Amino acid sequence: MNSNHSKSGVTRRGFLAASLAAGSLTLIPHALASTTPQSVADSDAYRAFIAVSQQITANTALKPAMAERLYLALVRHDDSFAERIKQLDSFITAEAIAVSELQARVEAEAPEVKDLPPAIATGWFEGLVGSGKDVELIAFSEALMYVAVADVLKPPSYSLGEYGIWQNKPAKA
Amino acid sequence: MAQQTTSADVVIVGSGVVGSLMAEKLALSGISVVILEGGPRIDRNHVVARFRHEANKSDFMAPYPYNDWAPEPRKNNDYFQQEGPVPYSASYIRGVGGTTWHWAGMAWRYLPNDFQLQSKYGVGRDWPFSYDDLEPFYYEAEVKMGVSGPLNNGSPRNKPFPMEPIARSWAHQRVQERLSQIGYEVTTNTVARNSRNYDGRPACCGNNNCMPICPIDAQYHGGISAQAAERAGAKIITEAVVYKIEHGADDKIQAVHYYTPDKESHRVTGKIFVLAANAIETPKLMLMSTSDKFANGIGNSNDMVGRHLCDHPRTKVSFDVDEEIWPGRGPVSEYSIQSERDGDWRGEEAAFRIDFSNSNPVAGVTSKLISQGVYGKDLIAGIRQQSSVTLGLKNIVEQLSDPNNRVMLGDRRDSLGIPNPKFYFSVDDYTRRGNVRARRVFQEIAEGLGGTNIKFMDENKFSLANHITGTLGMGNDRATTVCNGEGRSHDHENLFLAGTGVLPTVATVNSTLTAVAVGLRTAEFIMEDLA
Numbered sequence: 001m002n003s004n005h006s007k008s009g010v011t012r013r014g015f016l017a018a019s020l021a022a023g024s025l026t027l028i029p030h031a032l033a034s035t036t037p038q039s040v041a042d043s044d045a046y047r048a049f050i051a052v053s054q055q056i057t058a059n060t061a062l063k064p065a066m067a068e069r070l071y072l073a074l075v076r077h078d079d080s081f082a083e084r085i086k087q088l089d090s091f092i093t094a095e096a097i098a099v100s101e102l103q104a105r106v107e108a109e110a111p112e113v114k115d116l117p118p119a120i121a122t123g124w125f126e127g128l129v130g131s132g133k134d135v136e137l138i139a140f141s142e143a144l145m146y147v148a149v150a151d152v153l154k155p156p157s158y159s160l161g162e163y164g165i166w167q168n169k170p171a172k173a
Numbered sequence: 174m175a176q177q178t179t180s181a182d183v184v185i186v187g188s189g190v191v192g193s194l195m196a197e198k199l200a201l202s203g204i205s206v207v208i209l210e211g212g213p214r215i216d217r218n219h220v221v222a223r224f225r226h227e228a229n230k231s232d233f234m235a236p237y238p239y240n241d242w243a244p245e246p247r248k249n250n251d252y253f254q255q256e257g258p259v260p261y262s263a264s265y266i267r268g269v270g271g272t273t274w275h276w277a278g279m280a281w282r283y284l285p286n287d288f289q290l291q292s293k294y295g296v297g298r299d300w301p302f303s304y305d306d307l308e309p310f311y312y313e314a315e316v317k318m319g320v321s322g323p324l325n326n327g328s329p330r331n332k333p334f335p336m337e338p339i340a341r342s343w344a345h346q347r348v349q350e351r352l353s354q355i356g357y358e359v360t361t362n363t364v365a366r367n368s369r370n371y372d373g374r375p376a377c378c379g380n381n382n383c384m385p386i387c388p389i390d391a392q393y394h395g396g397i398s399a400q401a402a403e404r405a406g407a408k409i410i411t412e413a414v415v416y417k418i419e420h421g422a423d424d425k426i427q428a429v430h431y432y433t434p435d436k437e438s439h440r441v442t443g444k445i446f447v448l449a450a451n452a453i454e455t456p457k458l459m460l461m462s463t464s465d466k467f468a469n470g471i472g473n474s475n476d477m478v479g480r481h482l483c484d485h486p487r488t489k490v491s492f493d494v495d496e497e498i499w500p501g502r503g504p505v506s507e508y509s510i511q512s513e514r515d516g517d518w519r520g521e522e523a524a525f526r527i528d529f530s531n532s533n534p535v536a537g538v539t540s541k542l543i544s545q546g547v548y549g550k551d552l553i554a555g556i557r558q559q560s561s562v563t564l565g566l567k568n569i570v571e572q573l574s575d576p577n578n579r580v581m582l583g584d585r586r587d588s589l590g591i592p593n594p595k596f597y598f599s600v601d602d603y604t605r606r607g608n609v610r611a612r613r614v615f616q617e618i619a620e621g622l623g624g625t626n627i628k629f630m631d632e633n634k635f636s637l638a639n640h641i642t643g644t645l646g647m648g649n650d651r652a653t654t655v656c657n658g659e660g661r662s663h664d665h666e667n668l669f670l671a672g673t674g675v676l677p678t679v680a681t682v683n684s685t686l687t688a689v690a691v692g693l694r695t696a697e698f699i700m701e702d703l704a
Contacts, residue, residue: 055548055549056548056549056552057548057549058548058549058550058552058553099548099549099550099551100548100549100551102546102548103546103548104546117546117548118543118544118546121543121548121552122540122543125539125543125552125556126536126539126540126543128228133249135228135229136228137226137227137228140225140226141225144553145535145536145538145539145556146535148535148553148556148557149535149556149557149560152499152502152561153381153499153501153502153533153535153560154379154380154381155533156230156380156381156382156532156533157221157224157225157380157381157382157386157388158380159378159379159380159389160378160379160380160381160502160503161378161379162378163340163368163369163376163377163378163379164340165378165379165502166340166342166343166379166502166503167340167341167342167343167346168343169343170343170497170499170502170561
């Protein structure tokens, strides 16, 4: 194997980098599901955030980098986020709440965390955390609202394609 | 204290699309030109990057740098002071290239009747010249700016457009076909946007971000005009905030004075002076420049500077079409209806043009669904479904000139001690009747497209269009206008006014192309003066 690599001109450094990249790729779902990033202080809160996020986004393969960025922003904007997200996750789990009834049930039965589902949805889908003058952008082209329509539209400022491609009937239309 | 630093044949205040294209034309004829620009240079790639990182993407000013020495109206700032019943809002950019850094590229000509509103319909003002007089300059502007459009847009022309109309999106095609069945002709917009590679700039590739910034310069902007002016030999001095105009005993203008951001004062002399610093900032500068002889300000012996402010106090509607049209593919302003721009009724109620929005609707749709507590698969499906059917319309409605609607000097001051502008603004029954008719047309259009969830804007609210006109109005009547048909001040023979402020009527279209055409016409009188 070593001789093959030297024949194809792969350096030791390149080989290591390739190995690391391949390794980290296979680790991504595992890392997101159970490993708390080093930047996060409260691993229970992070796990709760991931669990709630998976419900709200209907997506179990959320990108780890965006998850970390969003979680840290939510904590930065709300001192009580880490405690309250655990409360919301426990409430959802204990009551086996379907996402379709989540907001109504939270408002009726756990109003102290009713602001969290829209905040988490706004983060994942719109890439925004906070409100008013404090609003912060944590994602743009990766925001899930643009992923949802990616076969038809591009996020504003990104090219749809060559001149006139917009004349065509969109595939789903 | 003041030091004489610069002199030129022609001194132009303002480096926007009008001032810069006038500068280019004058410089190409061998005249020395200096442009004084209050703001800094603007770099397109910087603005694109800032847009992508900006949280409030619906604020078209947010990606542009703000400078407290050259302030401009922003969301949540108090630069504009208000006195009238309707708050006057506008946004403009103080920087090299000016406000056409963010526009939708709409480059319409007026209609011939827009030049004779008073004599034809007994309302508003007449222009001091006719459509035919301006026609060659319209064409000159269209070639400079790279305008594409269809022939059937109501404004006669002697030569074809420089470019074919932009390819129609699927939404445009469907709306056009269906509305033709109920008698409304839908037209592809006339725009300063490339339908092919033109003048070293590429064809549009559907970035759908004409406002706040086209990332590829497929859409023309004033930054390109400023580059052209410099290539022709004009000199641009940036961060030069003109605060005083100085006249001599013969009433001719002798110099303008500007501050640097740290308030160092400079004096610039010239043979001819052009004020092209925006329809609010130019009257502000004239009103500030008082002397014993001109106690109300330069060019203002008849108290007309800043009056007759007009804009387009628009109304809007949105609804869901009964088929998937997917707006957001292609440019943001793509198609419109022209049939309401002129008619026998124009003596009684305002004319308008109807614009259809083709902006990417995804962010607004998503925000609304989340606020309704929709999450998970339903949210994803809702984003797709609602984004595919939503459609927004607005009317570019005419406003009659009223001397009470005006720009004045406020009592608040900026960091250089220069007054902020203050406004009295109102919307009369003529325009309100036009908006009532617009709502009827909106209803018919919505029904023609099987519209549901129809939402009209509150009839007492107005969405102003930043088409700021009238404040430096040109005309033959010296008592009620600021300059003559050449753009020359009634009070100072070597002072010319340019920009949208000189347009005496606002008509039913975006004002940029007409302001450029008038400016290019004014440049010829300047060249004659200096010959």
